[in-house]
Amino acid sequence: MRHLKCACAVCLTGSDSHAQTRSKWRLATCEEDIREPALCYKNMYKSTCSRLTGLVGVSVNQKLFGRNAIRNHKSARSLLQMSRRDPSQWIHHLNFLKRQYVMRSNNALYQRAKPKQTAILTVLEDHRDDGMDSQIRQVPTIDHVPMVTDVTPQPETTTTNMTATPVSSPVSTVVALAVLKPPSSKTVSPPQTKVVSSAAESGTEMLEVPHVQVESDEAREARLERQWKELKVDLAELPDVYAKLSKIKLTALVVWTAAAGFAMAPVPFDPATFFLASLGTGLASCTANSINQYFEVPFDSNMNRTKNRPLVRGQISPLHAVGFALVCGVPGITLLTLAVNPLTGALGALNIFLYTCCYTPLKRLSIINTWVGAVVGAIPPIMGWTAATGALDPGALLLGGFLYCWQFPHFNALSWNLREDYSRGGYRMMSVTHPGMCKRVALRHSLGLIGLSALGPVLDVTTWTFPLVSLPINLYISYLAFRFYQKGDRSSARKLFFCSLWHLPMLLLLALTCKKSRTDKEGVAKTSSLAPAPLPLAVQN
Amino acid sequence: MSGKTTGYFLRRSPWPCNLLGPLHMRRISANASCRCSSSEPTKQGNSVKISQFIPAAESKHDWVGPPHRLSNLRPIIYHIPENETELEKQLRTLRQETEDWNHAFWTNQNITFNKEKDAFVLSQLKEKGLTERDEKGRKRALNSEEMAVFYKHFLDENCIRHANYNKDWYRRNFTITLLMGRVAFHSVWRTLAERRGWKKGGPTT
Numbered sequence: 001m002r003h004l005k006c007a008c009a010v011c012l013t014g015s016d017s018h019a020q021t022r023s024k025w026r027l028a029t030c031e032e033d034i035r036e037p038a039l040c041y042k043n044m045y046k047s048t049c050s051r052l053t054g055l056v057g058v059s060v061n062q063k064l065f066g067r068n069a070i071r072n073h074k075s076a077r078s079l080l081q082m083s084r085r086d087p088s089q090w091i092h093h094l095n096f097l098k099r100q101y102v103m104r105s106n107n108a109l110y111q112r113a114k115p116k117q118t119a120i121l122t123v124l125e126d127h128r129d130d131g132m133d134s135q136i137r138q139v140p141t142i143d144h145v146p147m148v149t150d151v152t153p154q155p156e157t158t159t160t161n162m163t164a165t166p167v168s169s170p171v172s173t174v175v176a177l178a179v180l181k182p183p184s185s186k187t188v189s190p191p192q193t194k195v196v197s198s199a200a201e202s203g204t205e206m207l208e209v210p211h212v213q214v215e216s217d218e219a220r221e222a223r224l225e226r227q228w229k230e231l232k233v234d235l236a237e238l239p240d241v242y243a244k245l246s247k248i249k250l251t252a253l254v255v256w257t258a259a260a261g262f263a264m265a266p267v268p269f270d271p272a273t274f275f276l277a278s279l280g281t282g283l284a285s286c287t288a289n290s291i292n293q294y295f296e297v298p299f300d301s302n303m304n305r306t307k308n309r310p311l312v313r314g315q316i317s318p319l320h321a322v323g324f325a326l327v328c329g330v331p332g333i334t335l336l337t338l339a340v341n342p343l344t345g346a347l348g349a350l351n352i353f354l355y356t357c358c359y360t361p362l363k364r365l366s367i368i369n370t371w372v373g374a375v376v377g378a379i380p381p382i383m384g385w386t387a388a389t390g391a392l393d394p395g396a397l398l399l400g401g402f403l404y405c406w407q408f409p410h411f412n413a414l415s416w417n418l419r420e421d422y423s424r425g426g427y428r429m430m431s432v433t434h435p436g437m438c439k440r441v442a443l444r445h446s447l448g449l450i451g452l453s454a455l456g457p458v459l460d461v462t463t464w465t466f467p468l469v470s471l472p473i474n475l476y477i478s479y480l481a482f483r484f485y486q487k488g489d490r491s492s493a494r495k496l497f498f499c500s501l502w503h504l505p506m507l508l509l510l511a512l513t514c515k516k517s518r519t520d521k522e523g524v525a526k527t528s529s530l531a532p533a534p535l536p537l538a539v540q541n
Numbered sequence: 542m543s544g545k546t547t548g549y550f551l552r553r554s555p556w557p558c559n560l561l562g563p564l565h566m567r568r569i570s571a572n573a574s575c576r577c578s579s580s581e582p583t584k585q586g587n588s589v590k591i592s593q594f595i596p597a598a599e600s601k602h603d604w605v606g607p608p609h610r611l612s613n614l615r616p617i618i619y620h621i622p623e624n625e626t627e628l629e630k631q632l633r634t635l636r637q638e639t640e641d642w643n644h645a646f647w648t649n650q651n652i653t654f655n656k657e658k659d660a661f662v663l664s665q666l667k668e669k670g671l672t673e674r675d676e677k678g679r680k681r682a683l684n685s686e687e688m689a690v691f692y693k694h695f696l697d698e699n700c701i702r703h704a705n706y707n708k709d710w711y712r713r714n715f716t717i718t719l720l721m722g723r724v725a726f727h728s729v730w731r732t733l734a735e736r737r738g739w740k741k742g743g744p745t746t
Contacts, residue, residue: 227607228594231617294718298643298710302613302651314605314615318714319721364707419685423692424654426703432692490685 261384
């Protein structure tokens with residue numbers, strides 16, 4: 001059975017921890033809180049959400065979401081039934097979502113929080129209602145206010161969408177719901193099936209959506225009423241909430257960069273310090289991310305990428321989020337200061353301050369925020385290095401430099417496709433206010449990565465094989481940055497962004513493998529076990 | 542980007558915001574305070590907020606609703622306990638007022654954005670000599686480069702308004718969180734005091 005995941009803009013970016021959650025089979029909480037079991041199809045570009053995660057997530061979710069587990073089971077069963085019944089139709093309905101959000105994210109839609117054109121495959125079961133054991137639900141671009149879907153088609157995106165979407169969606173139609181309210185649902189269902197079949201038949205481009213309102217007002221009211229949730233802390237959901245609050249994937253990447261910094265330091269490897277430094281950095285990152293989300297609730301609500309964050313959805317209170325941040329931050333910094341060394345602790349505290357008190361407010365004031373953000377990203381590997389050596393060596397700054405330079409192609413590419421959201425949300429980003437600079441800076445810093453790699457042997461951080469083995473990936477990202485600079489369109493931005501996601505871990509890994517072996521006075525020829533032999537490609541000395 | 546579109550908007554600097562400019566959106570604050578805190582949940586269903594949701598009487602918690610279609614913010618219905626203290630009432634009032642204020646700002650923001658975007662698209666299409674809809678009846682749209690001019694202009698135009706909103710929002714957020722902290726502390730203190738009083742009073746009864 002085809003693995004279903006959630007369709008939302010986040011998957012376009014793939015960088016938020018939200019994406020990880022969305023890769024699970026998620027009941028009732030896709031895009032907005034809908035109580036019916038909803039299985040959402042996710043737009044899988046080359047997102048970091050993996051199917052394995054999803055499969056694991058299914059089982060985890062079924063355990064955690066006790067009361068939903070039954071519905072989970074039912075809906076999964078119904079889905080299977082539906083797929084058996086008419087698999088081609090089913091795949092049709094799912095296929096039309098492919099790449100849809102790329103276009104949709106440019107639309108001028110008020111109601112970003114509602115899954116406007118995200119077709120949610122809603123599988124409903126109602127024992128009382130024989131005729132309806134599966135329906136397709138499509139959420140409208142609600143245009144009560146005089147505004148219609150505005151699409152900014154890119155030629156290549158459009159064609160991609162065309163080929164991938166045999167079923168055009170009258171996406172502005174609201175179809176289906178209220179199994180819980182049989183009378184109204186019965187009135188709704190005939191027009192709904194009509195709509196769906198017309199959708200299947202039309203099969204034309206999806207640029208324009210006819211505004212056919214099928215849902216009656218009572219049905220809509222009923223649906224909205226069902227979406228009200230009691231604001232009490234659900235212990236079963238807390239781990240997930242905390243994961244999202246701390247942007248767990250981003251935190252993991254930060255810890256990885258700090259660990260790489262630690263491992264690259266030319267000192268004997270101390271596992272205990274390594275572990276403590278990683279833990280402290282992780283906790284500091286959780287703190288910074290939580291405070292960031294705490295500050296940004298109304299802005300996050302209005303942007304597609306972030307509208308499912310816990311504070312936006314009201315899963316926890318602001319006080320709870322601040323409490324979590326303190327519980328992570330105080331022990332984290334204390335750990336770094338006392339158990340590792342004060343320099344690392346100070347850097348950790350500085351990083352939290354820079355991120356929460358400089359970067360977050362600056363996002364709405366000036367484009368300088370991107371440079372501040374790049375510094376924030378550069379500090380963790382420096383922290384890792386100082387945790388090992390206790391000093392700010394040039395090697396630490398080199399590793400920080402890698403992260404600093406990498407940040408620009410990464411973030412500029414990401415922000416390129418979110419320009420409308422940023423503009424509407426009031427975020428001052430280079431991609432919106434200075435698009436030319438945005439592309440130039442991304443290219444410049446991608447090329448800078450090549451230069452920095454060459455500095456590796458110069459500063460005795462790596463052997464001279466490192467610039468060679470890292471050249472292919474550095475050239476590749478520079479090439480993509482150059483294409484982005486030239487074309488400046490959505491697809492080149494997307495390619496550059498996704499490349500940056502694997503480029504950084506790969507670069508750090510290569511640096512680790514090319515780490516310069518330490519020969520100290522005691523005659524230790526090799527460093528720790530973390531310096532395996534260089535790649536076979538490299539010419540040995 | 543054509544000269545026409547760039548000529549449509551001007552200005553280029555990393556710091557376009559004059560942060561010492563005229564302060565405050567009194568208009569919006571005034572609007573918000575008009576809809577300020579009533580204790581009955583039914584009053585939530587005013588003309589701006591669509592949902593007429595009324596939580597169950599036995600519920601002891603706040604309720605959060607779906608995102609509003611204009612502001613994308615989620616309304617909250619606050620539970621009023623029987624023995625609500627002055628501090629709790631202050632907190633609830635402040636939260637309700639902030640919610641209304643936020644809602645008003647974002648509704649205005651989203652509507653303005655979309656109106657201006659429409660107007661921009663129309664004007665650009667006119668300059669190109671194109672009609673609003675093409676031969677298939679679909680709305681024409683501009684490509685992302687052309688739209689970027691509008692996005693930039695919108696940001697620049699609303700720079701001060703955004704900065705002021707930001708300041709206000711941070712201030713309110715801090716105040717609310719501090720109040721929440723105080724309320725939480727007091728309720729814990731009260732619970733402990735009651736327990737201590739019960740323990741003392743227990744053996745004698």
